[in-house]
Amino acid sequence: MSHANAALTPRARLRLARLVIDDGWPIARAAELFQVAWPTAKRWADRYRDHGPAGMGDRSSRPHHQPNRTPARVVRRIVSLRRRKRLGPVGIGDQLGLASSTVHAVLRRCRLNRLSHLDRITGEPIRxxxxxxxxxxxxxxxxxxxxIPDGGGWRYLGKARGHQNRTATAARTGQRNTRNAPNIGxxxxxxxxxxxxxxxxxxxxxxxxxxxxxxxxxxxxxxxxx
Structure with missing residues (x-):
């Protein structure tokens, strides 16, 4: 989703790209019309040329390749220890020979960084x-x-003032209990x-x-x- 101060929404990006690709406008002129930089206008025009209107949406900033990411086998062992033994990042890191920060990052990615996210009996994530x-x-x-009677009750004002407020409120509302005592309901x-x-x-x-x-x-x- 575009941020609040974005110059171009997906709809505006599509309009800009169509001016350049479909109507033949120069990129500089389209950029001036929408008050964006020339490289920005070119980027959306290129995406429209390659992907059509579907390419006007925001893309994830996640890199395509992460060679240093924790292997899936290690992630499974971290998750298993977390569920079976309820160990924290330091304890899991000691058993697996990993840094506690790495274990914590994996637990956050798997939504297991808090024990309150796990069922106490089964250890499975709460769904x-x-x-x-x-x-x-x-x-x-x-x-x-x-x-509470008008003006406050006895716990805040004391019993004498609280009783006066209770009596005055009961007189206004006309409520009485079975013993005909003031009742505020x-x-x-x-x-x-x-x-x-x-x-x-x-x-x-x-x-x-x-x-x-x-x-x-x-x-x-x-x-x-x-």
Missing amino acids: RYEHAYPGAMLHVDVKKLGN TAYVHTVIDDHSRVAYAEIHDNCRCSKSPARMSVLACKRHG
């Missing part, structure tokens, strides 16, 4: 499951939280998470029974997040 399309699986949870946070997109939606209700179905809440979440 994130995901359903195929939005709405296929919804995760629903309800969290019960006590309301409890909030229930209903949360729905779509398994595919990981879009989350939450609503606060007075009880644990939500009047809206999880599917309805999922639709609202998708609309809210575009």
